Amino acid sequence: MANDKYETHEYDVIVIGAGGAGLRAAIEASAAGVKTALICKSLLGKAHTVMAEGGIAAALRNVYQEDNWKVHFRDTMRGGKMLNNWRMAQLHAQEAPDRVLELEEWGALFDRTKDGRILQRDFGGHRYARLAHVGDRTGLEMIRTLQQHAVHKGIDVYMECNIQRLLKDGDRVCGAFGYWRESGKFVTFKSKATVLATGGVGKAWKFTSNSWEYTGDGTTLAADAGADLIDMEMIQFHPTGMVWPNSVRGILVTEGVRGDGGTLRNSEGERFMFNYITDYFRAETAETEEEADAWYEDKTNNRRTPDLLPRDEVARAINAEVKAGRGSPHGGVLLDIASRRSAEYIARRLPSMHHQFKELADVDITKEPMEVGPTCHYIMGGVRVEADTAATTVPGLYAAGEVAAGLHGANRLGGNSLSDLLVFGRRAGLYAAQYAQDLEGHPSPATDQIEQCAQELLAPFNNDGGENPYSVHMALQDCMQNLVGIIRAESELKKAQTEIASLKERLARVTVEGHRQYNPGWNLALDLQSLLTVAEATTMGALERKESRGGHTREDHPGPDPDKYGKINLVLRRKDGEFSLSAEPLPEMPDDLKELFEEGR
Amino acid sequence: MASEFTMRVWRGDLSGGEFKDYRVEAQEGMVVLDVIHTIQATQAPDLAVRWNCKAGKCGSCSAEINGKPRLLCMTRMNLFEPGETITISPIKTFPLLRDLVTDVSFNYEKAKKIPALKLKAKEADGTRRMYQDDVDRVQEFHKCIECFLCQDVCHVIRDHEDNKPEFAGPRSFVRLASLEMHPLDEEDRREFLKGDAGLGYCNITKCCTEVCPEGIHITDNAIIPLKERVVDAYYDPVVWLMNKLTGK
Numbered sequence A: 001m002a003n004d005k006y007e008t009h010e011y012d013v014i015v016i017g018a019g020g021a022g023l024r025a026a027i028e029a030s031a032a033g034v035k036t037a038l039i040c041k042s043l044l045g046k047a048h049t050v051m052a053e054g055g056i057a058a059a060l061r062n063v064y065q066e067d068n069w070k071v072h073f074r075d076t077m078r079g080g081k082m083l084n085n086w087r088m089a090q091l092h093a094q095e096a097p098d099r100v101l102e103l104e105e106w107g108a109l110f111d112r113t114k115d116g117r118i119l120q121r122d123f124g125g126h127r128y129a130r131l132a133h134v135g136d137r138t139g140l141e142m143i144r145t146l147q148q149h150a151v152h153k154g155i156d157v158y159m160e161c162n163i164q165r166l167l168k169d170g171d172r173v174c175g176a177f178g179y180w181r182e183s184g185k186f187v188t189f190k191s192k193a194t195v196l197a198t199g200g201v202g203k204a205w206k207f208t209s210n211s212w213e214y215t216g217d218g219t220t221l222a223a224d225a226g227a228d229l230i231d232m233e234m235i236q237f238h239p240t241g242m243v244w245p246n247s248v249r250g251i252l253v254t255e256g257v258r259g260d261g262g263t264l265r266n267s268e269g270e271r272f273m274f275n276y277i278t279d280y281f282r283a284e285t286a287e288t289e290e291e292a293d294a295w296y297e298d299k300t301n302n303r304r305t306p307d308l309l310p311r312d313e314v315a316r317a318i319n320a321e322v323k324a325g326r327g328s329p330h331g332g333v334l335l336d337i338a339s340r341r342s343a344e345y346i347a348r349r350l351p352s353m354h355h356q357f358k359e360l361a362d363v364d365i366t367k368e369p370m371e372v373g374p375t376c377h378y379i380m381g382g383v384r385v386e387a388d389t390a391a392t393t394v395p396g397l398y399a400a401g402e403v404a405a406g407l408h409g410a411n412r413l414g415g416n417s418l419s420d421l422l423v424f425g426r427r428a429g430l431y432a433a434q435y436a437q438d439l440e441g442h443p444s445p446a447t448d449q450i451e452q453c454a455q456e457l458l459a460p461f462n463n464d465g466g467e468n469p470y471s472v473h474m475a476l477q478d479c480m481q482n483l484v485g486i487i488r489a490e491s492e493l494k495k496a497q498t499e500i501a502s503l504k505e506r507l508a509r510v511t512v513e514g515h516r517q518y519n520p521g522w523n524l525a526l527d528l529q530s531l532l533t534v535a536e537a538t539t540m541g542a543l544e545r546k547e548s549r550g551g552h553t554r555e556d557h558p559g560p561d562p563d564k565y566g567k568i569n570l571v572l573r574r575k576d577g578e579f580s581l582s583a584e585p586l587p588e589m590p591d592d593l594k595e596l597f598e599e600g601r
Numbered sequence B: 001m002a003s004e005f006t007m008r009v010w011r012g013d014l015s016g017g018e019f020k021d022y023r024v025e026a027q028e029g030m031v032v033l034d035v036i037h038t039i040q041a042t043q044a045p046d047l048a049v050r051w052n053c054k055a056g057k058c059g060s061c062s063a064e065i066n067g068k069p070r071l072l073c074m075t076r077m078n079l080f081e082p083g084e085t086i087t088i089s090p091i092k093t094f095p096l097l098r099d100l101v102t103d104v105s106f107n108y109e110k111a112k113k114i115p116a117l118k119l120k121a122k123e124a125d126g127t128r129r130m131y132q133d134d135v136d137r138v139q140e141f142h143k144c145i146e147c148f149l150c151q152d153v154c155h156v157i158r159d160h161e162d163n164k165p166e167f168a169g170p171r172s173f174v175r176l177a178s179l180e181m182h183p184l185d186e187e188d189r190r191e192f193l194k195g196d197a198g199l200g201y202c203n204i205t206k207c208c209t210e211v212c213p214e215g216i217h218i219t220d221n222a223i224i225p226l227k228e229r230v231v232d233a234y235y236d237p238v239v240w241l242m243n244k245l246t247g248k
Helices: A020-031 A069-079 A086-105 A138-152 A217-224 A272-276 A289-295 A311-323 A343-349 A351-361 A416-438 A447-462 A469-483 A490-508 A520-544 A591-597 B032-042 B105-113 B132-142 B149-153 B161-166 B169-180 B190-194 B207-211 B218-234 B237-246
Strands: A007-016 A036-039 A156-158 A161-169 A172-180 A186-196 A235-242 A263-265 A333-336 A370-379 A382-384 A397-399 A568-575 A578-585 B003-013 B016-026 B062-065 B068-071 B085-089 B096-098
Touching: A007 A020, A007 A172, A007 A217, A007 A416, A020 A036, A020 A138, A020 A186, A020 A416, A036 A186, A069 A086, A069 A591, A086 A138, A086 A416, A138 A416, A138 B105, A138 B132, A161 A186, A161 A217, A161 A447, A161 A520, A172 A447, A186 A217, A186 A416, A186 A447, A217 A382, A217 A397, A217 A520, A217 A568, A235 A311, A235 A351, A263 A272, A263 A311, A272 A311, A311 A333, A311 A370, A343 A351, A397 A416, A447 A520, A469 A490, A469 A520, A469 B032, A490 A520, A520 A568, A520 A578, B003 B032, B016 B032, B016 B085, B032 B085, B062 B149, B068 B149, B068 B207, B105 B169, B132 B169, B132 B218, B149 B169, B149 B207, B169 B218, B190 B218, B207 B218
Parallel strands: A007 A036, A007 A186, A036 A156, A186 A397, B003 B085
Antiparallel strands: A161 A172, A172 A186, A235 A370, A263 A333, A333 A370, A568 A578, B003 B016, B003 B096, B062 B068, B062 B085
């Protein structure tokens, strides 16, 4: 058979990544009756989902009866500057409530309304209080609930197992190849269907809210397997990350602070967001502080505070304030909830923020404002998928969660990520299982394919180039931070391309010390392949999209270009290691949904 | 604001090893994990450490700092005097893999055995109703980030390897308490608690509570109420009282 040299497992469906999307996919595939494995590069329950704070967006209508899927759909599309895949946005808004209620069946305990139902909180870009939450640790609740459910269902979990390559039989994906972190030994998974749920790419930037796992693995695996990527230039910089001390710069400060009454101020004490209301959102945004403050209690007669404009708008505003010399002492702005809500309320609603600032910055957020600034948080672009089935453009390969693209368009609304994981994690698991059931025979990779992967992965040990993987990583982070950040320009993007090319050369000279057993230097050297791949893809897209939209702002093309770039996805395909780029029209929204955008507010 | 420290870090695996000293400069605001990362980047690229979020939310970077179980990412360097030698060793209760990384599969195996949630029927209107006052006490247990520091410090297994098969440990008790106290749960786990989980081994010294980075009152709010449930079910209170009084 294919290869007895390495440990080999055979499954119907393998799911790579065990955050919210991966867990939900594995649960669904397993429930469909196919043999399922869940593979993750950390311990189970440690994936980046655990860091999500604010909540899960779903039109449950527990707080506002007026809410429904159409309003959620509209908010999502407008937040994404209409670059979203309309069908994904529709499915997401329609199915999110059921997915949240399902979590409750599996043991999640959300904060409650007075009449005993799931409480919902305000968040940026959402017309009504919509986020089911548990204080400010919603992601922990979600991942633990899914983890325990998966464990009780007896799903096989392979922890600290790092997948490095997808295997193919002709044009189909038929498994994956990687290594155990513990031993450094190689392992092969043969599968009929494979689900990518590997998350994002934030570790290519210097200041990021993302954990170490976010190295663009799935995006790279998919591209190398021949799958389309779209809109890789769409990167979300969350407006509020910690800025001080420097060593914790980038750690997330939940949007829930503003959802629960916090406001942004500059060094002059001004609530500056009132100066950054764009025409696009003017009709639905409060113009005075009085109206903004009244909105928290009465949404019928008041419009939303500009503190809760979508994230791209707020991040750009903070960036501009700091640039204009009105920043806080450490180069951010001030986020003040202390003067606006009681200490008891803050400690109850935002316990983890309270703890985080006290422990890491000696700041008591019930007494003083926080210093915050933009941090690389999320990629809206990624692997192109079919809306209903989460299938990529390669047979046998599915993708869900942050690694997939389309739902969020040019900018993701807060709270729409956790619901994305549940809705499309489930769909990916379901359709991957169906695909596996319908497939006749078991596809199999060629032996030399596996052997070639193994040789490539061992290359850093046999290299005498002397490059340090940590230095290459730091140089990449500086490059992306400085040249492919919130505000971009052609000259800088071109410079980034040159730097990324030279970093690729340096990566080829990386030398790893020691042996294969739990060796972070080696692990990083391998992750750098995918980090550089996504950096290259993002830069290429950013250079091509000559407009400003959502998570992509061009200083040299400051406005949106609705007639050209507003109508297209930028599609990237990789062949023999080289990307090519093309523009393809967005899927056309049906008329009955189009009407939702014509009725004004 | 930078200060120099000597970091004495355990290097080795099950076949042996030793503490090695690294001189490192710590910048203002740094935590121990930052310093470990500095050592990796500049002096020991293959130094093994497990970490994920570096924000105290995932519970991956558990270790013993000067002998005390802590999260590397939530321990500020300004706790120490400049020039001080700081000893970093892997958590002791679980088998060493390499350097600061241990095999914590014990905890995942124990989790598999816990009887799952069993919810009672929905309300007549098809909804689930639970009130904040009732979920508050369970939400405390749901704060657990599974850093396993409570398991590490628990002397029942820290000092007695042979107790491991019969004892589930504080982390499991917190999970069991969260299920037992779920407002809508109807499963009965008392036999499991008394038997497989080995709740009786715990003699409430509160070491687990002291090291919990989430401040969960493990002993008072989870373990003691569980013990009370087991006692109520299995020990006739009259006989128990008589024994107490007669000193048996």
